[in-house]
Amino acid sequence: MGERNTGYNKGFCKTGAKTCHISHSIEPLCKIQAGIHVVPHIFQAPHIIKPNLSMQTDENRWNDLDHHYMAMAHEQARQAMYLSSPNPRVGCIIVNAGGRIIGCGHTQPAGEAHAEIQALNDALQNGEDPAGSIVYVTLEPCSHYGRTPPCTRALIQARVGRVVIATSDPNPLVNGQGIEQLRHAGIPVEVGLLAQSTQELNVGFFKRMRHKKPWVRVKIASTLDGYLALPNGQSQWITGELARQDGQKWRARACALLSSRATVVQDDPKLDVRTVSTPRQPKLVLLDSQLRVPPSARIFDANRSVYIFAAVSPSTQNHPSNHPSGQITYFVAPNSHGKIDLNQMLECLGQLEINELHVEAGGTLTSALLSGKWVDELLIYLAPQLMGGGIPWAQFTTLPTNLADNLQLKWLEHVAIGNDLRLRALVMHPPT
Ligand SMILES: NC(=O)c1ccc[n+]([C@@H]2O[C@H](COP(=O)([O-])OP(=O)(O)OC[C@H]3O[C@@H](n4cnc5c(N)ncnc54)[C@H](OP(=O)(O)O)[C@@H]3O)[C@@H](O)[C@H]2O)c1
16 A cells, blocks of 8 residues: 555555655555655644743652652663653662662663563562562553553552652553552552653653654754854864764754755765764654755765655656665655645654654754744854854744844753853743
8 A cells, every 4th residue: 555666665654643644545654664655734833832841849748768769760761861762761760668779670672671660570680579669760650552561560460569750651641540550559659759850851752742743952063153154054063072972962862863955965964873872873854855865975874764855756866776775764745835844744753753853954944943933942062163154053034023022042051062062942932
């Protein structure tokens, strides 16, 4: 169904998501393999609600040990940083009645054990009985059969004595039911300890569960006066070696890296993760309206899935048979200007279970994403240089006439990285 005999890899689709359709087929698409997919136009208001990173909870009801063990559970969760996507990064610590840690674990790759199962198995391997113990877990245990059986069942069977949860799971398939099942089995459950840490570690998962789109983090290397390249396009390198190494960590944690035809043709970047030890390369998303990026571009060198969004269908002319495209999937999603419909592109990536999308592009695409209110977070490396002119990283076609209408940001952090500054900011979308 829906396959095209184009001479290169074909794909198929299944399951009930609403936005992406394979070409020559009305089958809805969610799990996608290599092939060509036409994205139908669906109007949807841009998301305006931010995940609440500053959520306040009454954390006084827990004692110092509770805080300590939950902080350790978050340490565990961080070990799943490059591992667990599209599942959330979750950690679990099991403490026995004597106050001794008997098991710990974190989420494994999708389809393998969740943090609670890892921790229970760890306890058993240590020769410990988890019955009556306290379980500290950074996200509500799952209550449904997904890729793995429900964690609630394992906790109930292990007869644990109490469960402390950082925050409930926004996944509609769980969303309080895990807590309910545990309580129904007579296990006391408390929720809300260090919830913010879980949300920060899983911004992409929370965003996708709530808004069906990835968390969009735009990375820019900029001069102090706001330019990302010279007028001739040269941008390598504005920032120093340490800043570029730091940028690799942000690439590594993303599910996918996004760039544009213009940047790929100008810079020929590999856009992969090299200096961070990671079990998987993030997927690559390329916006190439007219399919003009040559097969020889270095972005095709890495062994990873590539999603190309285009305004035209691929043919033997623009997708030569020698294309190094073992894992390429095409999506045809034009807007009315012959470019890519960015809203549809993001909806499609949500269906492809992309939690965090890391954008490295020039001013045109960055500005288009900002104007459309699709950017959640800016990751700016600011070099102590003035260019005095060049390609600005944000330039809007419609300008505010009132300062109050400026796109508002909220600082998350500012740290020195070598000679540069790393600035992170949330983009605050006004409620409409
Ligand atoms: N300093 C940094 O952090 C940094 C990072 C990356 C790039 N750069 C520099 O940025 C420069 C390129 O910037 P640029 O502004 O020319 O290009 P860009 O922002 O990287 O990409 C713009 C291109 O994206 C494609 N696109 C598809 N759909 C779009 C849509 N709906 N809206 C906007 N763009 C869409 C279009 O190309 P098609 O029509 O061909 O598809 C368009 O030409 C290069 O010099 C590069 O070195 C700097």
